Amino acid sequence: MYLRYVSLLFPLFFHEISGIPNEKPIIIIGAGPAGIAAATRLLENGIDNILILEAEPRIGGRIYSTKFGDTNVDMGAMWCHGQEGNIVWEKLVDMNLTDLVRSTQHPRTFHISSRKELGKDFEQKLYDIMMEILDSEQAEENESVGFAFGKMYNKSITEQFGNDREKLNYARAASKWLEHVTMSIEGSLSWYDSKSKTTYEECGGNQHLNWRGPGYKIFLDILMKKYPTGSNPLPIDDKILLSKEVTKVLWNPAATRNRVEIACADGSSYVASHVVFTPSLGVLKERGEEMFVPRLPERKMIAIKRVGMGAVMKVFLHYPRRWWRDEVAFNLVWDENDRKNVRNEFTQGPWMNGESWITRLYSIEMLEENPKVLLVWITGDVVPALENTDEKTLLSGIEFTLKKFLGHLYDIPKPDKVLRSNWYSNPHFRGSYSFQSLSSTDNNIPDLLEPLRTSNGSYIIQFAGEATSPTHFSTVQGAVESGYREADRLIGLYKYPLLINSLVH
Incomplete structure (x- = not known):
């Protein structure tokens, strides 16, 4: 002894x-x-x-905050997830530094590739359905997120829009947006990879706190x-x-x-x-x-x-001028016909299951402290290949997508600087989280x-x-x-x- x-x-x-x-x-x-x-x-x-x-x-x-535009951007971690029982938030409170983070809100509306206007009420109902599913605890043991959420979503949209075929079809197309949001939360390359019932415990309070200028x-x-x-x-x-x-x-x-x-x-x-x-x-x-x-x-x-x-990809774009007026984010939904046919309009790969990589681009976010910078989010199976795609192809695809969805609403210039993440291809990380x-x-x-x-x-x-x-x-x-x-x-x-x-x- x-x-x-x-x-x-x-x-x-x-x-x-x-x-x-x-x-x-x-x-x-x-x-x-x-x-x-x-x-x-x-x-x-x-x-x-x-x-x-x-x-x-x-x-x-x-954690990788680096100067881009007027201030820093976060290439990796950017959220303080909740306040109750969150050691990050608690340190900020203890030191009276809570002003280093701010609450962000995303629009409850969607832009559709066909440019079809379906009305704010429909879009907000659709958004509410998705948020309820993301917060749901109805999934069963050993179900994938994709199977559980897909099942709940299809049931909800059928109940809500079953008597309106046009709305139901667009609601079905919007399931891809829910899929990509879920993959960004999970960090998976497919929402069928992640488990719906896990040991994760959400910290109470605001889940949408991100960091101000310093990052x-x-x-x-x-x-x-x-x-x-x-x-x-x-x-x-x-x-x-x-x-x-x-x-x-x-x-x-x-x-x-x-x-x-x-x-x-x-x-x-x-x-x-x-x-x-x-x-x-x-x-x-x-x-x-x-x-x-x-x-x-x-x-x-x-x-x-x-x-x-898995991995999530961020692409930061700096523009010579702010062209998006007072918008805080664009939620993008591909019309099913556009999703199938877009590879004939934009021919630069990579391709996944016969679909163009640009169909994996689902959200564009504005950064409050960086008035000329957009953050483009890309998730899913295309991320590993896209990280190794040349910058010219990447920019061409994003420009094509922006003009397809928003070209009738905005005069969109070319970005003058670009910065992208590469967590999956970096041998010191091999993934986001x-x-x-x-x-x-x-x-x-x-x-x-x-x-x-x-x-x-x-x-x-x-x-x-x-x-x-x-x-x-x-x-x-x-x-x-x-x-x-x-x-x-x-x-x-x-x-x-x-x-x-x-x-x-």
Whole structure:
């Protein structure tokens, strides 16, 4: 028993470890919100002998705010999902910084490719039906979102518009809009991939809060105590190494002393007593099989395969002038005839199931702080191919779509700048955010977050990131919670080793 306690106390002797260059008691892999949260929690508790290895040339992970137009835009995360029990919102409240986010409202109307006017009452009824379905809990166990929502939607529109064939046909066409909205929420490439009944718990309050001019990255500054100006920043900058893509993580489950060797793509290597691994589930799906030596436990590999990871694409367009007047968004619905025939009018691929990629463009949003910028949303099966499509084709398709839907209402100029996301094709992410797939089980996320231990029960590799959050996966708050969770394990180990050991055993 005494030797077991000694093995747990070993990491406390920060300055007594072997002295090998690049050796640290704690190494965090990834400087996204989970990694930054874990590091700041450790630093706030007096554990400062840490190192963060980040594959990108910047911090933030899937929080990526960058200057475009008059202010920043969010290439990745952009929403604060609710207020009750949301750690992001709570931090803003605690620091009296809630003015950093604002509520956004989307129009309850649609633009149709045929330019047919069906009346505001019909459009608002249609929108209300969709929102009721998105909030519905009527789905059954092991139903896909697509099957459950499609069934509810068809029943509702038949009841509402069954006596008006024209309206019913347009309502059926509008199901594609609901499909794309759902995929943007889920992060899936098909709404038949995601499960309708999941362990996700919605935070109460406003679900439509997004960040003002500075963008979501200001929240990272809050975590690191760099914002507001004049606060005492945590000593984190000199603990982050950028452009350090981890290729191998070597660990020994039979060891009595914690030791993890980390190899990077640039030839550098590092040694740690504890590792907190925070890269995206997409990275684990692609490289988890060979990255860890020895191989990860089978149940963890099963979880990696079963939990879903898809992608959503954003395209930001900057115009020489604001042409959309006071509109806040355009919801686009393709007439069924147009959907089938548009590839004869716009001939540039990619194609999915015989349809043009532009039919996957479903929403155009205006940014309040950026008066000359539009945000185009594209979801679904076309995203992986479209991320690798040349910019000229991308712009041509968007311009064609805008003129088809809105050309009779607006004088639409050509954009002078474009910026697009590439989360799926980026090897450091391989997707936007996780979801519970139809093949996943409630055990998969607990298996995903379960730490690896040595033979004496000591934590050696821990897992964080939004995909490891059982109740807030796909969100920044889930990522932050997971970073705090794993940091707290280590704080308990470092500060109360005998207590932790008794709990483990």
